[in-house]
Amino acid sequence: MPSGIGQPLSIVNLIDPSEHLRPELKFAAKALECFRDYSIDENNPIKERVRKTYLEMHTNQTMHFVTDRIQQWTSFSTFKSGIMDALEKLNNLVDESDPDNSIPNIVHAFQTAERIRLEHPDDDWFHLTGLIHDLGKVMAFYDEPQWAVVGDTFPVGCQHAPSIVYRDTSFVNNPDTYDERYNTKFGIYEEHCGLSNVTMSWGHDEFLYRVLVHNKTTLPEQALYMIRFHSFYPWHSGGDYHHLCDKKDLEMLPWIREFNKYDLYTKSHEIPDIVALKPYYQKLIDKYIPGELEW
Known part of the structure; x- marks a missing residue:
């Protein structure tokens, strides 16, 4: 794998169904009729691409797979880079799952950050969180398959909840579905054990969270929760998995919901x-996540 972030870049056409396939619209500020229809249509290449991405994700994201990915990526030996240079890398990442908005991910990062800055002017850590929340997607440049980088996340090691996208059809070939250790409501977990003790499906949320902790960020706990769980839609919007939450998770939930309205509904063709x-x-980066990080 490449050893440095300064290597010549190629565009990664990253399919991110998390930006498009949403069963929950409670964060929306616009009329429901303005949202796309996400029904299955085999003749629609975009819908099929989204469906197939989730099918691969839900087939392959097992406890064994996630454990392996955690071990691989938490060696933090893939590359070294400062935050701004990593953001520049996202300038070469185009989300092909978005037919209405083909701007690079770096633009989405600044759009999210600037809207947060407008409405939360005194919380500079929140501005920075909006800027960096998708940085874990750099895994796509280092041979990680798309279904292990993007999309909604969910716990492994327990029963797959009803609000997971394509839940009824996409887990039929996942071996954990038939494993008695993992296919019950609690699976390997205890009631109210806390999400910090739950193993999540592997993706950009968990990776960036672990990178930040490893590199000793001083971002507050709210920021780390937003980054780690912003794609956990079955929980923060679908209403599932509360039986695994502890008091701290429930205290952080309003912050995650506040963040998600900026993440999902700030996309536009207005380029900052x-x-x-x-x-x-850069001043905020120097304050909270300075220097060169190990990824």
């Missing part, structure tokens, strides 16, 4: 002046 904004965000 990234060059002009960089000095402000």
Whole structure:
């Protein structure tokens, strides 16, 4: 694998169904009729691409797979980079699951951050969280399959909840579905054990969370929760998995929901002046996540 983030880049056409396939619309600020229809249509290439991505994800994201990925990626030996350079890398990541918005992920990062900054002007850590929340997607440049980078996350090691996207059809070939250790409501977990003790499906949320902790970020606990669980829609919007939550999880839930309204509903064709904004965000990076990080 490449050893440095400064290597020549190729565009990764990253299919991110998490941006499009949403059974929950409670965060939406616009009329429901403005949202796309996400029904299955084999003749629609976009819908099929999304469906197939989730099928691969839900077939392959097992306890064994996630354990293996954690071991691999938490060696933090894939590359070294500062935050802003990693963001620049996302300039070469195009989300092909979004037919209405083909802008690179770096633009989405600044759009999210700037909307948070507008509505939460005094919380500079929140601005930075919006900027970096998708940085874990850099795994896509280092041979990680798309279904292990993007999309909604869910716990492994217990029963798959009803609100998971494509739940009824997509787990039929996942061996954990038939494993008595993992296919009950609690599986390997205790009631109210806390999400910090739950193994989540592998993706950009968990990876970035672990990178930040490893590199000793001083971002507050709210920020780390937002980053780690912003794609955990079956919990924070679907209403499932509360039986695994502890008091701290429930205290953090409003923060995650507050973050998600900026993440999901700030996309537009209005491109922020990234060059002009960089000095402000670099100051925040230097404050909370300085220097070169191990990824």
